[in-house]
Amino acid sequence: MKAILFLFLSILLFEAPTIEKDRERWKPYYTEVTPQKVADKWFLPFDVADRKKVSNIKIISIFGDHRDSYYKGHIHTAIDINPSQPKAKLINVYAMAHGVVCSVHLGENQKTVVVKHTLKDGKDMFTSYKHLKEVYVSNGQQVDQNTKLARLFTKEESKKYGGDYHHLHLEIRKKFDDYGCASWLTFNNNQLNKRFYNPQFFLKENIK
Template sequence: MKIIILLLCSMFGLVTPTIENDRDRWKPYYLDVAPNKVADNWFLPFESNNRKSVKSIKIISIFGDHRDSYYKGHIHTAIDINPAQPKSRLIPVLAMAAGVVCSIHLGENQKTVVVKHKLKNGSTMFTSYKHLKEVYVKNGQQVDEKTKLARLFTSAESKKYGGDYHHLHLEIRKKFDDYGCGSWLTMNNTQLNERFYNPQNFIKANIK
């Protein structure tokens, strides 16, 4: 009942959605499961001749951009990317390293897959892949860098929904206690950096 009231208030502008009052409706999509393997070898999420070369991707939008596309004052929590030279019309999205699928959420034109990773030092982190047309994995599935998680929208499919979905919104997350809603809610730079890494910096440091 509390969630329904908050949703109705949000729809009519009576309550500004925050992570604290929005995350409960996304928690049911999260599965608390541990990765079987350590993520010690990282790759870019598209097929290419060299998945460790940043030249194999093109960046459309950067991390930390301020935009009002969803809520006023929203900050971009990811980088938007495409393969520089797509190998096919239907572009698969691959896991960046060993891990386990811990969340699949949102609707047909906004499907998101989140992978939980275990690092050498025992800590965990998450990669989140958004704007997916088809998902090929299930919650709780162990994956590695060869696993196809999903595929991107084509330009034609994106236009059908009146949006710009034919790219990958790639998040590198320090934690997932918001269960995904931080991706579209308004936050300041302190809150952004509390939960998210800058993907460009992460790629530079870990994909060599």
Template sequence: MIALLLNIFLITFIANPTIESDKARWKPYYLDIAPSATATDWYLPFELANRKDMKQIKVISIFGDHRDSFLKSHIHTAIDINPAKPIGKLVSVYAMATGIVCSVHLGENQKTVVVRHKLADGSTMFTSYKHLKEVYVQQGQQVGQKTKLARLFTVQESKKYRGDYHHLHLEIRKAFDDYGCASWLTMNKQQLNLRFYNPMTFLKEKL
């Protein structure tokens, strides 16, 4: 763990990486495999009374604002969300639609699952779920909206890392050619629009 943190520090704060210079480091976590079925129906990623009702989630941070974590003024590539009324102490995260798990990264406080989806027009897109405490799926696993991918940190567990990790960082991606590093290395609107959809717009259109 110490070696991993040192590596992140050296690359992030000394080398001043870009998406292009850093993406090869994350490629081993990606499996280039296509879903077996088409995603035609979409749901919110939590256990809720109605997974089609946007009012049942609470938005903590919006898409496209500037952040000072990792690299100063990088752009937030997601929305940070929680259930408005959690069913229990442990919040489970579910796949939003039919797809296949193409990436699992198990950094201690940054566990990430990425699901690749095939759309009706034959195109591909990705949903990315970050800030996961426990992951229950593996690369190459076909999933659907009832598949439990992971669970979030509790408030108490999040405090261990001196950060705010008890929420879901939800990305809706057009591409995954960066293998994940664009999540913290996106520095301008061109990079943002190249790889990411606004999750709020996407959800309003698909639910």
């Protein structure tokens, strides 16, 4: 009886994490920097035969479905992708356009690099690259489509974490006011549409 009462009280007292409550924890990893060049040409984030051909990637998981990892029921804020024909066992990840690294955060199987871009109309947006084994850039570094940001896990390396981490979780972001935590704390479409574009649509519109 005491155990049941303790469990009931624990449930009552437990506060589910929210973006607003968690964002400050990730703010120290963010650097406010300005890209030196406008992002006017976009490329696939992999070293493939043609980085302007969307069919050179394969989509493993779509944007907007519900997930049980991290916090059960959160919405997938990205597409998970791999090269359709990898050139090598070790798959490198490249910046998609001119920009500047504004955040390198998380660790282990969730290492993340975020690049800030300025568009032709002066607006800012962000590309976020997650599930990185090794990171080769740092905050404040100006990048372009030829900058190697990181590399992905191999299948063998990802087994250590009991999951499928040998892919790129690619987010196309309207804003980065959450400093990264919205990746696992987005639970409704209002939150999703406030911060994220559908990467699949973005690629089709901009990789030409």
